Amino acid sequence: MSHDAKSLEAPPSAAAKSALQAHARELGFDTVRVTQPDAIGGAGDRLLAFLADGRHGTMDWLETHADRRRDPRHLWPDVRSIVMLGMSYAPENDPMDALADTANGVVSTYAKRSDYHDVMKGKLKEIAGRLERDTGLPVKVFVDTAPLMEKPLAAAAGIGWQGKHTNLVSRQHGSWLFLGAILSAADLDPDAPERDHCGNCSRCLDACPTKAFPAPYQLDARRCIAYLTIEHKGHIPDEFRAPIGNRIFGCDDCLAVCPWNKFAQASHETRLEIRAELDNPPLADLLALDDAAFRTRFRGTPVKRTGRDRVVRNCLIAAGNAKDAALLPSVTPLLDDPSPIVRAMAVWAFRRLATDGERRAAEAARGPAEPDADVRREWESELV
Known part of the structure; x- marks a missing residue:
């Protein structure tokens, strides 16, 4: 050459x-x-x-x-x-x-x-x-x-x-x-940098x-x-x-x-x-997930890394914000969830979706018996 x-x-x-x-x-x-x-x-x-x-x-x-x-x-x-x-x-x-x-x-x-x-x-x-x-x-x-x-x-x-x-x-x-x-x-x-175009x-x-x-x-x-x-x-x-x-x-x-x-x-x-x-x-579908079902549903996605408890916590906040009583049957079982972060937000959502009578009955029955201090505070806090 x-x-x-x-x-x-x-x-x-x-x-x-x-x-x-x-x-x-x-x-x-x-x-x-x-x-x-x-x-x-x-x-x-x-x-x-x-x-x-x-x-x-x-x-x-x-x-x-x-x-x-x-x-x-x-x-x-x-x-x-x-x-x-x-x-x-x-x-x-x-x-x-x-x-x-x-x-x-x-x-x-x-x-x-x-x-x-x-x-x-x-x-x-x-x-x-x-x-x-x-x-x-x-x-x-x-x-x-x-x-x-x-x-x-x-x-x-x-x-x-x-x-x-x-x-x-x-x-x-x-x-x-x-x-x-x-x-x-x-x-x-x-290569040359890009300038700010905001x-x-x-x-x-x-x-x-x-x-x-x-x-x-x-x-x-x-x-x-x-x-x-x-x-x-x-x-x-x-x-x-x-x-x-x-x-x-x-x-x-x-x-x-x-x-x-x-x-x-x-x-x-x-x-x-x-x-x-x-x-x-649908929130109702997600609120029904246990850990095994959560892992199956979200396998291979970024959601799986966050874990069932935190995602269900987030779904409970969304349910409480929806203010739709049709979600109450999906929320209520989670008042007994093993995870405190789930139970706490279940309380928060339940109190926004339930009737006054349902809320007072649940507060009297569950609040004093709740072992976790943060969850008890959710039962005792003022409803906003």
């Missing part, structure tokens, strides 16, 4: 990046871009401020690995490039419409389908394997399973920007992207039912319905129960109102199709 011909060849890193991007799109990823491990700027300092204010609630794992999360090189010292990949899960319909049918539970759009970790991990490993072969250098693959700040990295790579709701927003895919990361020891050409819009902040945003670009997870219904393991504070409405797993409000969603095309990944058992399921 002549010297002139060699000069026309793409550098190995450029060729590897081009092949990687083509391969990723073949496997169903909607966007793939590259950044460097030192590109997230002040995101690490913002994380420390978030933790110092206690806004992470009971998510202790955020604090435990804060130093590693602030800098990908603390996670893997050999990293030279980070490939960020996005897969759309944009819904066909407006998720907010489901809130009107209070006899049904509303599951967050991301969780209405097979677990995205399972869908993406194998594809990422295949892409990473090819990148490793093309560059001769090692790689590591992550899908929301390591102390890595995926959203700031995706913004640095130019996939989108972190909106005022702190989630990633894309001009092509709105607020509906699953993110995965491939860390490589190879030097790949980085402007004066505050729809996401205004839509939050529990006022979980102290200021634009700041989240207090302790007030977030997604945190309360998924991550929070204890009793949900009374002030948040009515605003939860019939949201039984997560909350899409701040995502769904984003104006950039108008450019998003519905997800085309067949393994991310919405599952019927997760699409606005």
Whole structure:
């Protein structure tokens, strides 16, 4: 080969990046871009401020690995490039419409389908394997399973920007992207970051039912319905129960109102199709689930990881908010549930659905005999 011909060849890193991007799109990823491990700027300092204010609630794992999360090189010292990949899960319909049918539970759009970790991990490993072969250098693959700040990295790579709701927003895919990361020891050409396009819009902040945003670009997870219904393991504070409405797993409000969603095309990944058992399921059906039935119904979905007791707790809050006496026969048996967090919310829902006579009789018979102090307080509290 002549010297002139060699000069026309793409550098190995450029060729590897081009092949990687083509391969990723073949496997169903909607966007793939590259950044460097030192590109997230002040995101690490913002994380420390978030933790110092206690806004992470009971998510202790955020604090435990804060130093590693602030800098990908603390996670893997050999990293030279980070490939960020996005897969759309944009819904066909407006998720907010489901809130009107209070006899049904509303599951967050991301969780209405097979677990995205399972869908993406194998594809990422295949892409990473090819990148490793093309560059001769090692790689590591992550899908929301390591102390890595995926959203700031995706913004640095130019996939989108972190909106005022702190989630990633894309001009092509709105607020509906699953993110995965491939860390490589190879030097790949980085892409330009995306600038913030939120402007004066505050729809996401205004839509939050529990006022979980102290200021634009700041989240207090302790007030977030997604945190309360998924991550929070204890009793949900009374002030948040009515605003939860019939949201039984997560909350899409701040995502769904984003104006950039108008450019998003519905997800085309067949393994991310919405599952019927997760699409606005009747509360009465969910309240009847014991642990075995729960595991069977939600196998392979994000809902299963949260567990039967917390999900039924959430369904009881939705039943109480529905104020539909037809749900009372589904609620009443749960007054004797083995789990205190279930019994407590069964009391809360029962007292809102029962007649005055039924309520007084149950309070007299059950309240004094209840062994758990938190459940007793639910019997004794003023009815709001």
